[in-house]
Amino acid sequence: MEFRKFDSDKDVTEFVLHNTELFEPDTQLTVSEIGDGNINFIYRVGQPGGDSVIVKQALPYVRIIGEGWPLSQDRVRIEAETLQYEGSHCPDLVPTVYHFDADLCAIVMEDIGQHENLRHALIARRRLPNLASDLGRFLADTLYHSSDLHLDSHAKKELVKSYINPDLCKITEELFFWDPYCDHERNSINPHLRPYAEQLWADDALKLEVYKLKRQFLCDAEALLHGDLHAGSVFASGSGTKVIDPEFAYVGPIGFDIGSILGNFLLNYAGQANLPGDLAERRDYQAWLLDSVETLWNTFAERFYIHMREKTQDPSFNNEIYRTWYLDKLFADTLGYAGTEMIRRTIGLAHVADIESIEDPQSRANSEKLALRIGCELIMARDQIIDVEALAQRIRRIS
């Protein structure tokens, strides 16, 4: 079957009914388009008031731009296979994939509609009790089991080959590691922040550290990353967490995934300094965010350490001195990539609502300055910050 965009609700419901056994064959299903839909088409398909599933179809180009910006449809295979891989280790933390069709570039997956987008939850200052430990577990389990610590050499190299994802990696390469470090036309900069952006563009020592992180992003095939783990890729409820949208997955440096999500907690931290609402409440929430950062890292590090000790077959990597060194290295990488996430979300193309929703441009610039200061400090001091408590102290001192 050749690629053909779903043209009607009937196409979508037939795709679901034909390829899954989730509904009786003659069930009447309704289809509604959801999601921001900048790149893909996403549909909710279900019985009114009853069960529903999500259908995602990838076009061979960026939807809102058109055929002038082609994008490999292999990304949907990568997304489906990554969800299946992640689901094999953390079934409760990702939507179940019911069907993937390579020709139609479409996935049928579990509807996680009862969960709230993490970015909205953070802006609303919700305290999600399991969030940080769920994310720490997700990171430890998915990253460990796809690394050379767990896989034999042949399996690891097959994994690298299977997840070569150049179109999507190129987007990250430019938006994270290039645009924000020069006066790029794609950047979006609050006029009140411009002097600080210009100062950053002149900071050669900072830029060298970013170039090193970029080199590592391009070359260091450590483990299968989610690749786009910002707050918008996480959905949470009072009791559970779901990580979605791994279409940027590739085999890269472990610290990139951990740093991306930690950076998002800290972007919200910077936003809380000037978001509307009671000051004491916002300060309390900032403290909760720093606690969450600590819990996330500690959960990750403890589980990753135990996996290394209990499962790693290669004795070069299963010994106390290597485990200790390696976790320290991953922490430094994490801080570096968290810093790049904070900077690119402040002066790059794609901002975050945690800060963007501060209406007054001067107040917004104050949160943006804080995000830049924390981001730069994480990058520059990533080898000196000895643990996650020292990290929290340092952030409190900056703000």
Next chain:
Amino acid sequence: MEFRKFDSDKDVTEFVLHNTELFEPDTQLTVSEIGDGNINFIYRVGQPGGDSVIVKQALPYVRIIGEGWPLSQDRVRIEAETLQYEGSHCPDLVPTVYHFDADLCAIVMEDIGQHENLRHALIARRRLPNLASDLGRFLADTLYHSSDLHLDSHAKKELVKSYINPDLCKITEELFFWDPYCDHERNSINPHLRPYAEQLWADDALKLEVYKLKRQFLCDAEALLHGDLHAGSVFASGSGTKVIDPEFAYVGPIGFDIGSILGNFLLNYAGQANLPGDLAERRDYQAWLLDSVETLWNTFAERFYIHMREKTQDPSFNNEIYRTWYLDKLFADTLGYAGTEMIRRTIGLAHVADIESIEDPQSRANSEKLALRIGCELIMARDQIIDVEALAQRIRRIS
């Protein structure tokens, strides 16, 4: 056509005559088997007293072991394509590939018979005037043009995929980074050296550095390496140099290739301390070897720097601070991998004739101790040795 081992001289000559236009169709050719042939079959095919070519055929297993040790025949595609890639940048430094047959797993290539194996030349204390600069140029040109400094992201990722080489990488992984650091049954240890090997096995600080280098060997996809650049893979004459046998090629850390060959110069240096012959002559040759190490690195670094400055499109990587940092990093990696080559050639499975040909076991152990001391020092001090002059001084101080 399915794989079929050449069974007769006629098979081999027909393969040459049918697939190349090097000889008239009815030329009478003679075939002689050459090479050590542990793994592959290698034939010289030519007119008596006239032109000749080399035919190399890879079996699906290790020849001297048999079918019990299977080895992917994809290695011969990798060898042919690497020779072609290297030839596109340094045509004078590799044999020309005339034909590659994927089904028969066989290559027809230029005969470089007038050149001498570099290991034999070093043991005979020959001074090869162009050797070090040829090797520096080979390394700079092949490594630069296959790195992210030169290739766009898509081409680089295709390169990684195309050179996934798990069987051969696994051999290196074990022989370089595991066996020599434990009392492994594959090791071969001079009884006089055993106490020093035991001391090394107890050196946790050294082993941690080796594990870091192993991690980098497994993960760091920097550039297309030759992958097995020891003195036996280099042939030299008074006027020219040829690098052969890149069947271990894969996309890995640049320092691994440079370190492997520098380690071989330094293994000969250690051998010269106890090889037969006039002491003054041997000391002079050691000085020549250190000069060669300096020339090799300096040629590499100067050319690589100029390539970066003149050809690198990505401004993150084409700027003075990155170039300086990157060459320093490559130097440290180089020293580390040179150290692992020296250690594995002294207490691992495969020794080098530069030392092995010292007949008296006690004298041989003295050279072996020197090789171990230099190897350990290069690994441990790789971030402190600031340049290649400091390296030469340090080696003179050790010996």
